[in-house]
Amino acid sequence: MRYSDEIIEEVRSRNDIVDVVGQYVHLQKKGANYFGLCPFHNEKSGSFSVSGHKQMYYCFGCGAGGNVITFLMKYDNLTFTEAVKQLADRAGIKLPDEDDSPAAKAMRDKRQILLDINKEAAKYYYYQLRGRNGQKGMEYFRGRKLTDETMQHFGLGYSNITSDDLVKHLKSLGYEDSQIIDAGLASYDEKYGTHDKFWNRVMFPIQDASQKVIGFGGRVLGDGKPKYLNSPETLIFDKSRNLFGLNYAKNSRAGYMIICEGYMDVIAMHQAGFTMAVASLGTAFTTGQAMILKRYTDEVILSYDSDEAGTKAALRGIGILKEAGLKGKVLDLRPHKDPDEFIKNEGKEAFEERIRNAESTFFFEVRVMESHRNLADPEDKTEFYRDIARKLCEFEEPLERENYTEAVAARYNIAIADLKGLVASYAGRAGMVTPARRPESGIQSKKKPEDGARKNQRLLLTWLTDEPDIYPKVAAWVTPDDFSDDLYRKVATEVFTGMANGNFSPAAILDHFTEEEQYGQVAEMFNTNLVDIETKDQRRKAFRDIILGVKQAGYDRQKKELKPDDPDYLNKTIQGKKALEKLAHANISPDD
Template identity: 85%
Template sequence: MRYSEELIEEVRSSNDIVDVIGQYVHIQKKGSNYMGLCPFHNEKSGSFSVSPSKQLYHCFGCGAGGNVITFLMKYDNLTFQEAVKQLADRAGIKLPDEDNSPQAKALRDKKQILYDINKEAAKYYYYQLRGKSGQKGMEYFRERKLSDETMQHFGLGYANISSNDLVKYLKDKGYTDAQIIEAGLASHDEKMGTHDKFWNRVMFPIQDASQKVIGFGGRVMGDGKPKYLNSPETPIFDKSRNLFGLNYAKNSRAGYMIICEGYMDVIAMHQAGFDMAVASLGTAFTTGQAMILKRYTDEVILSYDSDEAGTKAALRGIGILKEAGIKGKVLDLRPYKDPDEFIKNLGKEAFEERIRNAENTFFFEVRIMESRHDMSDPESKTEFHRELAKKLCEFEEALERENYIEAVAAKYNIAVDDLRRLVASFAAKGGLVKPAERPKSGIQKKNTPEDGARKNQRLLLTWLTDEPKLFSKVSRYVTPEDFSDELYRSVARELFMGMQNGNFSPAAILDRFTEEEEHRQVAEMFNTNLVEIETKDQRRKAFHDIIYGVKLAGYERQKSELKPDDPDFLTKTIQGKKELEKLAHAEISPDD
């Protein structure tokens, strides 16, 4: 539904952007704005700015920007309507009835039917486990030492050995074959017709963060293949953007999360009191899942099986966590294979101790590297030291690299000066370590005149929103028609009109541009700041040069649009040039 501009403005103005973003991102006041690490890309130094006066956010690193509605849309993968509703609920604002257009209603109805079908299936599997036909499944869970309370907590169930029990049950509830198939619970072929996807399996309902059942995982009883079967992707189930157990783990107060391989590992850990455990959904750990975890914590402990496959998964997971800007550690489960087995044999206290001593990801990678070398053979040992030096080159920050060089030298009994020289040698050969910043020299990429014109225009728009009192001075020389392209002119028109009426709002202007790239560009127009202005003279010169630059770009554009055979071509060209010459020598100051 497209809400009225007045209602959107009421919702937006009732949700301070600093308060809302502060619930998701750690931001600190710096000057007139708040700064923090960008949640949309990996960075070590904060370039994410939140402006309370403009009610906008902008990342100077990746270019992401927008208002409070945009933030929720991007952060939580919401539609515009979903973000507005969430903010309206937060502010206690009642929204009108949802969009009742045929398309919107059909999409809502479709999703709701899929949620309802999954909920009914979860109930069905739950009661089958506790009935006579579910004895085999119950025996399996009892062997795995799960309590009745735990089985209930996770809604565990059983799919009968018959191939169409669930389909019959759901059809009796009024659902069609097509709907059951779209929910991922049935398949269809000529031989069997519509039949259950899951049968002869213990069932693990998968819930999203808001506790809705969106899919299932099923483990076969006996030696059938595949051992684990998961729901296919559906309009309500995206494996790469959900995690098993997250609906409970997100409320944990541990301060970190543990990600493991399987459903049973998560369930066993929760039963033992480790309620921060989650697992990926039958697929390898993804960047999308890492970004979900980042919403709730800045530290993740990897708890994969201690076999070769688990080690590979951990190494891959370390890279994904680094990419997402999350601090990672690795749980050492040896001599046991997985968390479930470890807890059963050594107990909760021993597992807690392993968590406290979880291994630094760098040293885990080095330990795996060491295991591939024969340390009793001098040649193999030297090769290990070389690989170690190459790996130390990955640290871009000199202080961090030096700390690791010292720690590695002590751990592996290497003379620290020898290791430092070896690292420097590989860095020099491969350019692996970022050199210290030096003044740029040689051939550099040149900005085009269009780039310079747009930058002047962005600077002027930002300056105006920062200091609205300057509008009367700017408007003497510049009009929206002086801006070089249609997007910039549209924004300038909105801003100039708002300033004339005394009710301008950058956050409101942003909502008029719904295309993602346009939205990003408009956000940048209100967040392009001047640097190195320290004196009044520098401020005056910058103000003059920006106004002149905008006017010049406008003149060049308007001249290019005139045709030489236009009777006014010469008059307008000469008049425009005279105005520019006059402006070039004019005294224009923001502080007069």
């Protein structure tokens, strides 16, 4: 649902961005703004700026920017509506219902009931683990070297050996059998009636990205089957579109995610400080899960068991990452089976070293191909080289293909000319272009002329935002049509209209855009400040130069867009030139 502009403005105005961002980022006041370490990229010096006056944030390092709503959207991976709802709850604002129809209301109510039941179950399991009946569960977790802090952090619990404890507890809270079954926590049969789905298991609550409990995983204590049992698909739980540990990993800001197989791997890694780890939920890694990861990172390291099953899972995962457009690497855990075992035996520093040396997916696949060949046999060795050549042909970009060709030739001591010839042969059969040539050295990219034009426009918009009193002086010479492209003209129109009407809000302008990249571009327009302006004369000269630069860019764009056969071509060209000449000789200042 898209709320009205009035409601959105009320929500935003009742949530000061400095207060909200300050809950996530340590901010220090410097001048008119607040600064801290950017939560959206790794940095050592704070380039993340928050302006209470503009109600906007902007990072001078990575270019992320926006208002209080877009901050929550990016930080917690929320939709616009979800962010508005969260801020409305924070400010005590009642939002209109999304859909007042009885069916829609019933569905929302049912969903909320299932979330409430799962929350109560998580609390029940949590306290059972720490009570008299949970001794077996506690012994298991202690044996896995988990600390009390880690167990609390992940809300770990225990389900009693009796088969109806949870059902009785939830019914005592007023929930019906059908609701408990719909939540995936109970089953029904004629012999036992409604009974617990989980019993005699240590319990792992599964939370979504918003920290809501949506399901559970349970590991049996003893020899029962199955070893691991997961909640079934429900209205609130879709295994293929959720990841265990994502609610914490999304805030790691490591620049990459590590995906592994099991709950304990994730928990052990987080306990050791590797908070970027997640796991699929009792199913194979899916495209849906890859697309979720893509919201937070562009690089994923696969950390599967080092046995044959783990190798197959990694090979399958590589294909899924490629399909999702994610860069992938593979963690080599040998001689240990999984991350938990590796960390316990080798320690944190050794695990960090393995991460730094994580294998490219290409070389991992080549290594797997090598394991299926006997390189002491000339025929097998030749076939292995052919396998490599065919694998190299999967690189569509010629330059990337050539780089990997050189690297693999060096690694396996293959004559580079022979391997290139083999690759070219297979590439030719597949209809691919010939291998790439190296670009000539000494060629440097030139800065486009419009870069300077856009900077002048950003400087003017920032100046207007910081000092609204100069608007009449700016409007006397510049209009939104003088801005050089569609995005800048749209923002300038909003600024000029708002200032003319006396209701300008830079934070409100961002609500008219939907793409994350646009948030950063628009925020930059209000955060491009002049430097080295110390005297009144310098200020006057800068103001005149910026106005002239914006006007010149508008004139240049108009000339490009006008066609010579346009009846107004000559008239508009002459008028534009006269306006520029008049401006060039005018004595304008922001202070007069």
